[in-house]
Amino acid sequence: MLLLLLACTPAAPPQAPSPLDSAWLGQLVAQPQLFTQTVDAEREAWVALHANSWRGAHRDSGKPAARASDLHADLASRLAGLEAMGWERTLSEWSPLPPGSALPFFAGLAALESGGDHAKWWLLVDEAADPVVVQATQKMLEYPTLGTRLPDTMGNPLLERIDQHLAARLGESESWPSGVAWTEAMSSGEMRSVPDPQLPWTLSVVLDKKLESTGMEALLFSDCLSVSVCGPDAIAALGVDPALGMEDDPTTARNVAQALDLVLDTWARNQRNSASPEAQGLLEELQLVPKFRAQLLLSLADEALKQGHPKQAVVLVQSALDLNSPRTLGPINSPTHFAVLAQAHLESGHTREALDALEVLARSYPEAVGADEILGDLAVLEGLDRQGDSKEN
Secondary structure, three states: OHHHHHHHOOOOOOOOOOHHHHOHHHHHHHOOHHHHHHHHHHHHHHHHHHOOOHHHHOOOOOHHHHHHHHHHHHHHHHHHHHHHHHHHHHHHHOOOOOOOOOHHHHHHHHHHHHOOOOHHHHOOOOOOOOHHHHHHHHHHHHOOOOOOOOOOOOOOHHHHHHHHHHHHHOOOOOOOOOOEEEEEEOOOOOEEEEEOOOHHHHHHHHOOOOOOOOHHHHHOOOOEEEOOEEHHHHHHHOOOOOOOOOOOOHHHHHHHHHHHHHHHHHHHHHHHHHOOHHHHHHHHHOOHHHHHHHHHHHHHHHHHHHOOOHHHHHHHHHHHOOOOOOOOOOOOOOHHHHHHHHHHHHHOOOHHHHHHHHHHHHOOOHHHHHHHHHHHHHHHHHHOOOOOOOOOO
């Protein structure tokens, strides 16, 4: 009788196909040898790309290096925007400004870089300032654009520095300035160093390879289901509605993240039950599903920022971070995660939280130092419980 009952028990229905089955994740599960075929020729660069160590990866010349270079360029662009926002907010809060300081010049330069129409407001000539600053300020008021080389730098080190950046962006030079752009004494007697606000803008141009995406080399470790279905579109293709609503409601963002987790966890569980040992090893050792999830949530956080929903962006990025090492760059936590988190916090009015995110980047990416320092000044100014007092005193 038991044998008869067993014979009559219907077989478990086959699992419904998932869009992940035909994506790069599913292809690697079905054919683990594709991974070796893809990465073997440039393994060191692929290892760096997987670890989100972009500065190491784009030193080579192949496809993973070009992808890392594009990612680094995007990061630099985000940092440039954060720094410009930091300069504008900081000098708006800082009253009175230190007499004779070069700070208004650099605020104006940051505004010129970001296309801000308020650049001339900061480019004021303070006759008490260093003559080098006065001359550079007057010149930039005559030439308020950064699209072409300066016609005459007049031997001025600030103007020469600006022109070196422009030369690199136009492909006329393979080097560009970095580090400290100016040093001046504060009323306390200590020295203030101003990081170069043009560095992230230059990197965003010279590192941009405009890579054309094709095949597994373009999709591996990405947030794409296919070359044309990435980010929020990939989330929608997985059966999860990526819509965040009209309001900046964190609960909506959490619900989307939870729905995405259900889809990805179900697929990963099915693979653990059916995939070959080689495929399971790839999934586990390289953390492919958590990495894919983190990048999908990051892309949605970016979309939230574009919609003017910074609180949702904070929730989405924090949901994406590896909680075992939430303040460390690695395979799950990309540099872009911290740049988006910093922007989301800043736009939410939480400068100190934005600063925390930037400090993670500043440890590995020198172009983040400028934004980190100017937001540090802003955090101090916002914390002063007094009026009409200089930050220096």
